Amino acid sequence: MDDGNKESTKELLGSFRVIASADISIALALLVGATRFSETESGPLLWISISAFFLSFLASVYLFLLVIPRLQHEKPKIIEMPPVKAIAAASLCLFLVALVCLILHLLFV
Incomplete structure (x- = not known):
């Protein structure tokens, strides 16, 4: 595994760590x-x-559980794997849906 893929994977995990902590705190x-x-x-x-x-x-926790073992085994192109893309997209979409619902709730209360 080259350093570029490893760094990209670590950046992905870092961004979803922030999303996961925001999710649980807000919820x-x-x-x-x-x-x-x-x-x-x-x-x-x-x-x-x-x-x-x-x-x-x-979904973010599942993404961690999916990516970290592959990162330890130094699998190539972890970010480009379909399960990783699907879970990352699902987590981000759910986060955005939650924000939109919260904003709509605050507007109409």
Whole structure:
């Protein structure tokens, strides 16, 4: 494995580490806030947002579990493997869906 691929893979893991920590932090904060508000203030968009943040967190953790062993065995072109691309895209899409749902919830409350 050349150094360029290894560095790119480490950068991918670093960016998804940030996404995973943001996912779990925002989801837990929203969950605590949603349980303290009345039913009218915590609508379905908020619960969809919380669920999408948790699913994005789980996808990021799965991405780590998928990439780290391959990085240790120095497999070539880890980022270009279809499972890695699919999980990374799913995690990022879930994160964006969660943000959009949260913004829509805040606009319409």
